[in-house]
Amino acid sequence: MGxxxxxxxxAVLTTGLAALAASLKxxxxxxxxxxxxxxxxxxxxxxxxxxxxxxxxRIEDEVEQQYHLRPHVRDLKPMDGVEFVYCLNLTRxxxxxxxxxxxxxxxxxSRDPEIQYIRVLRLPDGSLxxxxxxxxxxxxxxxxxxxxxxxxxxxxxxNPPCVKVCPVHATWQEPDxxxxxxxxxxxxxxxCEAACxxxxxxxxFTKPSTLPKERLNLDMSYLGNRPRRQxxxxxxHFCIQRTRAGRYPSCLEVCPAGAxxxxxxxxxxSEVSYILKSKRVFIQLKEEMGTAPRxxxxxxx
Amino acid sequence: xxxNAKTGITAxxxxxxxxxxxxxxxxxSGGTHLHRPAIPLVDTNFLDKSxxxxxxxxxxxxxxxxxxxxxxxxxxxxxPPPLRLDTNQNIxxxxxxxxxxxxxxxxIGTNDLAGIIGRLKEHPDPVAAFLWQSLSNSEQLLLMxxxxxxxxxxxxxxxxxxxxxxxxxxxxxxxPGRFKGVFLGAETIVHLQQSQTGPNLAHLNRLLLEDAFPxxxxxxxxxxxxxxxxxxxxxxxxxxxxxxxxxxLLQPRDGRQLTFAxxxxxxxxxxxxxxxDWDAGxxxxxSGYWELSKGAMERKDCVNCHNPHYPHFPSRPPAPGxxxxxxxxxxxxxxxxxx
Numbered sequence: 001m002g003x004x005x006x007x008x009x010x011a012v013l014t015t016g017l018a019a020l021a022a023s024l025k026x027x028x029x030x031x032x033x034x035x036x037x038x039x040x041x042x043x044x045x046x047x048x049x050x051x052x053x054x055x056x057x058r059i060e061d062e063v064e065q066q067y068h069l070r071p072h073v074r075d076l077k078p079m080d081g082v083e084f085v086y087c088l089n090l091t092r093x094x095x096x097x098x099x100x101x102x103x104x105x106x107x108x109x110s111r112d113p114e115i116q117y118i119r120v121l122r123l124p125d126g127s128l129x130x131x132x133x134x135x136x137x138x139x140x141x142x143x144x145x146x147x148x149x150x151x152x153x154x155x156x157x158x159n160p161p162c163v164k165v166c167p168v169h170a171t172w173q174e175p176d177x178x179x180x181x182x183x184x185x186x187x188x189x190x191x192c193e194a195a196c197x198x199x200x201x202x203x204x205f206t207k208p209s210t211l212p213k214e215r216l217n218l219d220m221s222y223l224g225n226r227p228r229r230q231x232x233x234x235x236x237h238f239c240i241q242r243t244r245a246g247r248y249p250s251c252l253e254v255c256p257a258g259a260x261x262x263x264x265x266x267x268x269x270s271e272v273s274y275i276l277k278s279k280r281v282f283i284q285l286k287e288e289m290g291t292a293p294r295x296x297x298x299x300x301x
Numbered sequence: 302x303x304x305n306a307k308t309g310i311t312a313x314x315x316x317x318x319x320x321x322x323x324x325x326x327x328x329x330s331g332g333t334h335l336h337r338p339a340i341p342l343v344d345t346n347f348l349d350k351s352x353x354x355x356x357x358x359x360x361x362x363x364x365x366x367x368x369x370x371x372x373x374x375x376x377x378x379x380x381p382p383p384l385r386l387d388t389n390q391n392i393x394x395x396x397x398x399x400x401x402x403x404x405x406x407x408x409i410g411t412n413d414l415a416g417i418i419g420r421l422k423e424h425p426d427p428v429a430a431f432l433w434q435s436l437s438n439s440e441q442l443l444l445m446x447x448x449x450x451x452x453x454x455x456x457x458x459x460x461x462x463x464x465x466x467x468x469x470x471x472x473x474x475x476x477p478g479r480f481k482g483v484f485l486g487a488e489t490i491v492h493l494q495q496s497q498t499g500p501n502l503a504h505l506n507r508l509l510l511e512d513a514f515p516x517x518x519x520x521x522x523x524x525x526x527x528x529x530x531x532x533x534x535x536x537x538x539x540x541x542x543x544x545x546x547x548x549x550l551l552q553p554r555d556g557r558q559l560t561f562a563x564x565x566x567x568x569x570x571x572x573x574x575x576x577x578d579w580d581a582g583x584x585x586x587x588s589g590y591w592e593l594s595k596g597a598m599e600r601k602d603c604v605n606c607h608n609p610h611y612p613h614f615p616s617r618p619p620a621p622g623x624x625x626x627x628x629x630x631x632x633x634x635x636x637x638x639x640x
Contacts, residue, residue, distance in 0.1 A: 018323035097620035140419025246595030271582035
């Protein structure tokens with residue numbers, strides 16, 4: 001090999017290697033390499049109870065390693081004869097956003113970057129035109145004259161467009177009506193975010209913030225509020241760790257005006273059955289999309 | 302220069318340029334990071350699950366001080382309390398326990414302060430506009446920038462309280478045009494017709510301010526009774542609901558006698574449809590378990606959220622909204638109002 005060709009080849013090689021190294025640089029920032037256990041984990045629906053027990057222990061270990069607190073991670077199954085429905089009274093909602101923050105606290109969402117499942121829209125009186133809505137309002141006190149408020153979160157559709165587009169079946173609808181996400185199966189393609197007509201899905205673009213210990217909710221569930229990783233999708237799951245244990249969701253508990261109602265639509269004596277039977281129920285949001293939400297807005301008068 | 306040498310030089314230059322670019326990319330030089338302030342944790346007030354008010358039943362359950370409800374500390378058990386009427390035959394609510402006319406920091410809580418400042422800033426009514434004009438420019442600016450969830454409320458309080466006290470010390474602030482649309486209490490009307498000098502005047506001005514800001518400024522007067530039940534003032538009569546011969550009981554018009562803990566029955570005796578909704582769980586707050594086999598469901602009483610003497614649901618400062626990544630334009634924050 002001549003001197004010239006050696007120099008040329010080595011220069012090209014150096015450039016190529018440097019460019020390769022530069023393109024791989026984002027890997028340097030990745031600090032969350034999957035363990036072999038996680039890498040080989042089975043699909044949620046194919047796991048045996050023993051597999052699940054192992055996975056739950058792994059998650060508990062991971063959280064304990066990060067926070068030095070041992071959480072209680074469960075995998076609650078849907079109850080028989082239960083289908084959840086949410087009703088929200090637009091006459092009563094005062095737009096105080098307490099539900100937003102109770103949800104964030106309950107579900108261990110990232111604070112900075114901010115991930116919130118509920119978006120409270122403020123609309124001018126006399127119209128339900130979402131184009132006129134805003135969600136950055138910050139008056140000294142609410143409710144404001146001339147406006148009403150409409151919180152929007154995952155509508156738990158009966159015919160969910162987000163589920164249809166998922167290429168890896170990482171999101172699906174459970175028998176009790178909750179559309180769930182397996183955070184360990186999600187590949188982060190964000191198709192579901194694009195498909196959702198309610199802007200209900202949130203993506204972890206960066207690593208979710210580490211929460212202060214006292215703000216961490218230790219009652220966790222596999223499909224619910226266990227800590228998420230960068231690059232996965234998440235959304236409202238009707239507080240699956242609470243509602244499948246028979247409790248009300250967190251946003252309902254905190255609402256000062258009692259505007260939020262939740263229950264089992266298959267029980268004819270439940271609150272939601274009464275509301276759907278006897279109150280003036282405004283259409284489901286974006287009814288024309290054919291998604292058939294399980295989230296109903298109603299009025300008092 | 303031969304073609305070969307030209308190619309060599311070009312290749313070398315391209316190689317050097319690519320190496321430099323790769324190095325720059327590796328070192329992240331020239332990259333500008335988006336600088337935005339860190340998002341603070343939300344105030345735990347906004348995570349509080351307690352109700353707006355504590356009902357009598359709550360107080361009994363918590364073993365709290367019930368002396369406020371012990372009518373016979375002051376009243377005589379055998380003689381019913383005399384009703385004092387003003388010239389319009391309106392009932393005068395007893396004015397015992399009234400302290401000095403001037404406002405102090407204890408009279409105005411954080412929520413009240415936010416409410417007052419909100420109304421002053423927007424001054425939609427003549428009274429608020431009058432108060433706003435009495436502030437200096439610098440004070441107005443400070444209040445404009447006031448956010449309830451941020452520190453600086455002490456500073457705002459130091460502006461609002463002296464301003465209110467300044468107005469109390471002025472000549473009578475009552476003008477029919479200014480107070481048009483304000484529901485004046487019976488006591489205020491009586492005071493308006495009496496001599497307006499000295500302490501009487503200060504007291505009248507305070508009553509006027511309290512009537513103009515019923516939610517924010519009304520103070521502990523006969524256990525903070527401000528009458529405002531119904532749109533027309535027709536229900537502002539003590540014995541529509543209270544039993545005149547036994548003050549510890551309530552009495553709906555059908556003659557039943559109810560204790561304070563059963564007050565929801567009394568409310569339901571007039572508000573039938575709302576009571577039906579409340580019974581079914583469609584109105585009011587519930588908490589606990591929806592699945593009764595797993596735990597108890599708790600349904601809150603009417604008076605947990607509504608003050609029976611002034612049932613309008615109180616306004617409150619909102620929790621912080623989402624933090625945008627870019628500046629919010631006015632169009633985002635305030636959608637076009639439909640006229």
